[in-house]
Amino acid sequence: MRYLFSILWKDQSRIHLLWAVLGTMIGFILLLSGIHFYDNINKVLVSNKDLLDPEYIILNKKVNIGRTLGFGNGGFSEKEIGEIEEQPFTQRVAPFISNEFPISAFTRSAQFPNFYTELFFEAVPDEFIDVKSDQWSWTEGQDFIPVILPQDYLNLYNFGFAQSQGLPQIPKEMISMVSFSVKLKGRTETATYPGKIIGFSNRINSILVPYDFLTWANNTFGYLEKTDPSRVILVANDPTDPAIISFIEDKGYDTIRERLKSSRINIILKFILSFLVLIAAIIIGLAFLIFLLSLQLIISRSADKIRRLSMLGFHPREISMPYIIVLLGLLATVTGASLLITSLLANIMTRQASVLSLDFSGKLTPLVYIVSIGLVFLLFILNGTAILLSTRKLCR
């Protein structure tokens, strides 16, 4: 083998190979850091679900002057809901239902100042609700009504109202201890139940009661005219689907823009990263060609020697070995160096991200290793086969 090496690698120009190695390395680093970055961003988005929560989208119709004056309908008709349901991006959709009778709430407690307010309730099916609680249910005859308030309400109280009025801030856990009564007023009969706040929703900006409760209460007490639901909640297959935004805009619907912003960020990010991956793929492809061509050049320069070796009884596979070993060495170097540089870059990224209080991992994600090993294996197989074939062609 020593002799084969010195015969076949003597006087060979290695500058082409060096370029090929450099090119492959740049391609690898771009690709691997792209993957690492993408994976981390995805993890951040997933772990901040309560913040972004993109797949649940609440739609309402825009409030305009015409509606204020009583023209047009502010609610979603059954036809419109059916249309939303038929959109390819929609997984599930449900309208909000609301009370069809007056409701009021009041407190009589020593710890809290007394208050009285008119109130509304809305309900959506349980699967759309982000608060998980075993108290979230209703069976007729139950002795309290579970209520979910928007997180924003609590924030508004704690950071706005309580602060300015000199009232105590209330932690989430204490809220359930606040006792208040809910009065349901039908046309003829009324009923009073204790209410209990069992949680706060980030997702739905409304005063929620269990769906079963509200349907029962509407049947029992309802006498006001039934109106179309003013809001619908939908679960999107892919919340980053740009079709959602254009559908909403076409129909003149409205949604909480902030929520869709994350999906916009996601779209832009995906676009940039897929562009990066594309560039990396092109670079790797070109580098692969240079690799292939320089190996072919080296082999054809050695054509006489290869023929001679085969005349002495060396099998094409044995003759290819010096080339394949060098190839393996080069690819291993490329992979090792790229992984090293990528993890350096990942460290820098982590430091930059922590400034933005994003929690990136300094450790490369497993996918980076899988991709680099898979790719290097592919390159090895392709180049190795090319070497074998062209050596074999020269043998007699």
Add this chain to the structure above:
Amino acid sequence: MNFRLEKLIPLPMADIPNRKSDFWEADSFTFQQGKHYLVEAASGKGKTSLLSIMYGLRKDYSGKLFLDETDAGTLSIKRWSEIRKNQISYIFQGLELFDDLSAIDNILLKNNITGIKNSDDIKRMAEQLDIADSLAKKCRFLSFGQKQRVAMIRALCMPFDFLFADECFSHIDRKNSEEAMKLIIDECASRDAGLILTSLGNSFHTFENRILL
């Protein structure tokens, strides 16, 4: 191993009119292991073509060639390389040495495949052929006659059933040629191998079989 040729003619030879050669015209001819053959002819009569075909380097022939009972046309590259490692050794007319390697490295390149000779054996052969002093030199600095002897020693550094020697004494003086012939005959005898030697026709050794092309 025996070679059997059935109406075998290299294609370039087939076109030559009035070949007048009993060998090419024969229906069948067998080279038997253990026997020595001298193939004599003027230049361009197909000596090297014959050996190249029998060594698997050339496929441009009509008729059939059998290695024992196997049709040579059916042998794979893999099988040929095994044959060239263990069954047929060839002292090429063009030598096919690597100029960048030293003489000894050229020999070891072949010897290391089977490890049949040790360094003493090689040294003894080199001394017998009077090139022991040149072993460390790169081949490019050797004369053609010296190279011929290096190629000869290399060819002897493998097991074989047949040795092909293609005009291998052309640039060696009489005395060294006789030594070389002796070495070749001894090596063939120790392996019970056959020998096919080609010559332009001024042989100094009597062969049991002479073939005129």
